[in-house]
Amino acid sequence: MFRGKLIRSGNNAKTVKGDDVYETAIMYLAPATLAGRNVCAMAETAGCIRGCLNTAGRGRFNNVQLARLNKTKRYLADRAAFMAELVADLERFVVYCQKKGVKPAVRLNGTSDIQWEVAHPVTRIVRKSHPHFTYIAEPKRFANIFEAFPEVQFYDYTKIYKRVYRQLPANYVLVLSYSEANEAYAEKVVQAAHDTGANVAVVYRDKALRDSRAAAVADTIGIRGGTWLNRRVIDGDQTDLRFLDPKGVIVGLYAKGAAKQDESGFVLG
Numbered sequence: 212m213f214r215g216k217l218i219r220s221g222n223n224a225k226t227v228k229g230d231d232v233y234e235t236a237i238m239y240l241a242p243a244t245l246a247g248r249n250v251c252a253m254a255e256t257a258g259c260i261r262g263c264l265n266t267a268g269r270g271r272f273n274n275v276q277l278a279r280l281n282k283t284k285r286y287l288a289d290r291a292a293f294m295a296e297l298v299a300d301l302e303r304f305v306v307y308c309q310k311k312g313v314k315p316a317v318r319l320n321g322t323s324d325i326q327w328e329v330a331h332p333v334t335r336i337v338r339k340s341h342p343h344f345t346y347i348a349e350p351k352r353f354a355n356i357f358e359a360f361p362e363v364q365f366y367d368y369t370k371i372y373k374r375v376y377r378q379l380p381a382n383y384v385l386v387l388s389y390s391e392a393n394e395a396y397a398e399k400v401v402q403a404a405h406d407t408g409a410n411v412a413v414v415y416r417d418k419a420l421r422d423s424r425a426a427a428v429a430d431t432i433g434i435r436g437g438t439w440l441n442r443r444v445i446d447g448d449q450t451d452l453r454f455l456d457p458k459g460v461i462v463g464l465y466a467k468g469a470a471k472q473d474e475s476g477f478v479l480g
């Protein structure tokens with residue numbers, strides 16, 4: 212297990228399944244507007260706030276909620292200082308993974324939907340060879356955390372569909388998160404998946420429904436009268452390593468925690 216100030220590994224049952232090759236560290240912040248300002252731009256529209264996994268697992272403990280709130284407040288108060296803290300955590304996580312003989316994978320939006328690829332520059336100390344020394348260490352500015360850590364595989368789920376139209380760094384994979392709570396939103400997600408080939412995560416009511424859709428040739432999502440998407444469903448609960456999934460699929464998940472009671476349209480079935 213890795214314990215950083217912002218990211219941690221070993222807490223998520225699904226990420227543990229891929230841990231013989233990869234170890235995933237996740238950053239959990241306080242979602243939506245819990246810390247005062249919104250860190251999930253589409254949450255209201257997508258209707259996912261009540262079914263959010265923020266209160267699942269360790270999230271049911273008050274001290275964990277407080278830690279997430281404090282982290283998010285630090286992010287909102289001083290983004291540059293927060294990003295420096297994140298760089299320090301990632302430096303340590305990379306070394307930890309090297310020693311353990313696993314590949315580092317990181318999810319920055321465990322319970323948030325921040326657009327890390329935009330307006331989040333970072334500085335990392337890089338080593339350069341020098342004719343008179345073994346190396347020199349110099350601070351180097353990077354446009355985003357992904358470019359600063361090419362040795363790390365990053366991935367996230369997102370409800371901000373415009374993100375998948377961007378030219379994302381090669382080591383950052385985004386999976387769209389579907390919801391029928393709002394027809395206009397569902398339409399945009401289906402269109403974005405259609406246009407870009409991005410995978411779409413769909414939360415089904417229970418495991419049996421997820422499995423039946425995965426066993427079928429394909430499932431269809433979309434709003435009546437709008438754009439439809441007909442794709443093979445894979446079992447997204449086997450592992451959380453979304454960057455290993457085949458392209459152009461529906462990532463089928465089953466509802467857990469508060470999501471089991473969801474009636475907003477976020478959970479299907």
Ligand code: SF4
Binds near residue numbers: 260264
């Ligand atoms: S499900 Fe995702 S976007 Fe929705 S509130 Fe939770 S973290 Fe934010």
